[in-house]
Amino acid sequence: MSISRAPTPRVKAIVLSAFNHCRWFKLCREYVQALGWKDCFFRPAHDRCYCRKCYSLPLPDVISAAGEDYVVPRGWAGFGLQVDTTLVDYHNLWEEWIVTYHGTSTIAAESILAHRQFLLPGDTLLNGKPLSIRPGHIPGKAHLYTSPSILYASLNVYSVRYNFTDSSGKKYEAKIVFQCRQKPKTFCVQAETVGRGKDPICPFISNDKIEYYTVNRSSVVPYRLLVSLKEL
Ligand SMILES: [Zn+2]
Numbered sequence: 001m002s003i004s005r006a007p008t009p010r011v012k013a014i015v016l017s018a019f020n021h022c023r024w025f026k027l028c029r030e031y032v033q034a035l036g037w038k039d040c041f042f043r044p045a046h047d048r049c050y051c052r053k054c055y056s057l058p059l060p061d062v063i064s065a066a067g068e069d070y071v072v073p074r075g076w077a078g079f080g081l082q083v084d085t086t087l088v089d090y091h092n093l094w095e096e097w098i099v100t101y102h103g104t105s106t107i108a109a110e111s112i113l114a115h116r117q118f119l120l121p122g123d124t125l126l127n128g129k130p131l132s133i134r135p136g137h138i139p140g141k142a143h144l145y146t147s148p149s150i151l152y153a154s155l156n157v158y159s160v161r162y163n164f165t166d167s168s169g170k171k172y173e174a175k176i177v178f179q180c181r182q183k184p185k186t187f188c189v190q191a192e193t194v195g196r197g198k199d200p201i202c203p204f205i206s207n208d209k210i211e212y213y214t215v216n217r218s219s220v221v222p223y224r225l226l227v228s229l230k231e232l
Contacts, residue, residue, distance in 0.1 A: 017047040019077075024051040028077035028227040031164050031174050035106060041113045046080025046224060062204050066184060068098040071204050073150040076226040078179060083223050084116065093221065097181035100146035100212060102220065103159030109176055109225070118144055118217040134158060143213040144220060146182060149202040152210045153177050154228065157194055164229065172229040178222035187214035 019025040025047075049055065050073050062069045087093060104112075111125040112118055119125070120142040121133040134145070134157055147153040154177050164174040191208045192201055201207055214220070 017044045019047055019049040019054065022049050022051060022054050022077075025049040025054070025077045027166060028229055029079070030166055031172075031227055031229060032079055032225065034164065035110070037110055037113070041081055042225075043080040043082045046078075048078040048080075048224065050074050050076050050078065063099075065099040065181075066096050068148065068184070069204070070099040070101075070148045071150050071202060073101070073177070073179065073226050076150065076177070076228050078224040078226050081113065081223050081225055083181075083221060087221060091183065093181050097183050097221070098148070100148055100180050100182045100220070101150050101153035101226075102144075102146050102178040102180055102222070103153040103155065104176065104178065105160040106162065106176060109178065109222075112178070112222060118220050118222075120144055120215070120217055143215060144217060146180060146187070146212045146214075146220060147205075147210055148212075149205040149210055150177060150226070151202040152192065152205070155194060155201070163232075171232045173232055174230075175228045177226045177228075179224035179226055181221045181223055182212070182214075183216075183219040186216045186219035187212040 017025070017029070055072065055074060059072070061072055061074070063072055083093070091097060107125050107127055108119065108131055114126055119131050121131050122142050123131050125131055133141070145158070153159065154175055159175040159177050162174045164172045166172065189209045190211050190213065192210050196207060198207065201210060
């Protein structure tokens with residue numbers, strides 16, 4: 001799939017970001033704009049940039065949220081998403097829920113944001129097709145998978161690769177991952193399911209506890225869209 005549409009005026013809200021000074025962030029924003037999603041999904045006040053300039057090397061690689069470690073998404077640009085304030089208040093979401101990642105496709109991501117909740121395999125996407133179970137996972141089990149590691153969540157099997165051409169004509173491979181808040185004690189922890197065995201996937205989270213799964217769709221809330229671009 002190739003995405004090379006020009007920016008559209010209706011995404012003007014995400015232009016009001018604190019990271020307008022960063023060329024990397026602006027490039028990633030160009031990709032987000034090319035997706036053509038509605039600006040009502042976004043909350044620029046929660047934008048973050050994790051490029052080398054905006055998030056320097058001495059800063060931590062791992063941060064604790066609600067008592068659980070997550071890996072900082074170095075190299076990714078993050079676009080704040082609107083989160084239901086009732087959910088935030090009811091669950092004390094920013095203080096009590098941990099941080100996890102969910103790699104996905106652009107159609108699944110847009111469907112999740114439009115439905116205002118996570119989808120489980122078998123649910124219908126905006127394009128009318130059912131969300132499928134990723135290879136390596138148990139057929140017939142409608143689980144939602146997350147990880148405290150951006151390196152795991154962004155593996156190709158989870159985070160679909162797209163071609164992107166920027167406004168100057170440069171070509172990139174693009175990926176998206178949701179940064180989420182996830183309710184503690186609502187999920188199971190298991191080893192990697194991509195066949196890596198003991199070969200470490202992430203230097204900070206061991207392979208034997210790198211994948212979380214749940215059937216509770218409302219226990220995971222995306223609050224930032226992370227974008228990565230690799231020049232081709
Ligand atoms: Zn930056």
